[in-house]
Amino acid sequence: MAKRNADEKILDVDASMQGTISFKDPVNLRINGSFEGKLDTRGNLTIGENANVKADIQGDRLIIAGKVTGDIIAFESLTAIAPAYIQGNIRTPKLSVAEGSIIEGQLIMTNITGPTAETLSLREVAQYLELEAKVVQEWAEKKKIPARMEKGEWRFSRTVIDKWVQDEKVKS
Numbered sequence: 001m002a003k004r005n006a007d008e009k010i011l012d013v014d015a016s017m018q019g020t021i022s023f024k025d026p027v028n029l030r031i032n033g034s035f036e037g038k039l040d041t042r043g044n045l046t047i048g049e050n051a052n053v054k055a056d057i058q059g060d061r062l063i064i065a066g067k068v069t070g071d072i073i074a075f076e077s078l079t080a081i082a083p084a085y086i087q088g089n090i091r092t093p094k095l096s097v098a099e100g101s102i103i104e105g106q107l108i109m110t111n112i113t114g115p116t117a118e119t120l121s122l123r124e125v126a127q128y129l130e131l132e133a134k135v136v137q138e139w140a141e142k143k144k145i146p147a148r149m150e151k152g153e154w155r156f157s158r159t160v161i162d163k164w165v166q167d168e169k170v171k172s
Contacts, residue, residue: 024165026060042162049083056088071105073118075159118158125156129165 014032023029026043034052039045041059051066058073065081072078074092082100089106097103122140126133140147140154146164147154
């Protein structure tokens with residue numbers, strides 16, 4: 001039996017669901033049933049071989065063995081395991097495709113965890129952190145939150161913000 005960290009969050013979904021699933025903290029999410037909507041995860045997301053997912057997906061480390069219809073952004077890596085069937089555009093810095101997997105769509109391989117990471121506006125970061133935009137702007141001006149000024153506007157790297165949030169939780 002494998003030991004698990006007491007803080008490790010595991011969610012195993014073996015049902016039909018629809019809507020939006022969003023996690024700000026890292027989790028291990030496995031979907032074995034049907035899902036329709038939007039997935040925005042941190043940590044590991046596994047789409048089981050019997051799963052049928054119709055969703056745009058964003059996550060750190062994605063493993064897909066089932067059917068996915070929708071665009072995918074993997075911030076760290078995407079692994080397709082047979083009989084994976086992916087229909088949609090993919091953006092990831094690392095891709096592994098096992099024999100027997102099928103991918104239909106455009107592939108963009110880019111280092112999205114580094115300086116070219118997904119860039120967010122002030123409004124998007126405020127929404128993401130569930131704060132007022134004026135609070136985020138004040139924090140950026142006082143250098144309390146990682147941000148950079150580009151063409152007169154505050155810009156934020158999503159992965160840097162995620163790390164900052166985790167570091168702030170550790171300090172608490």
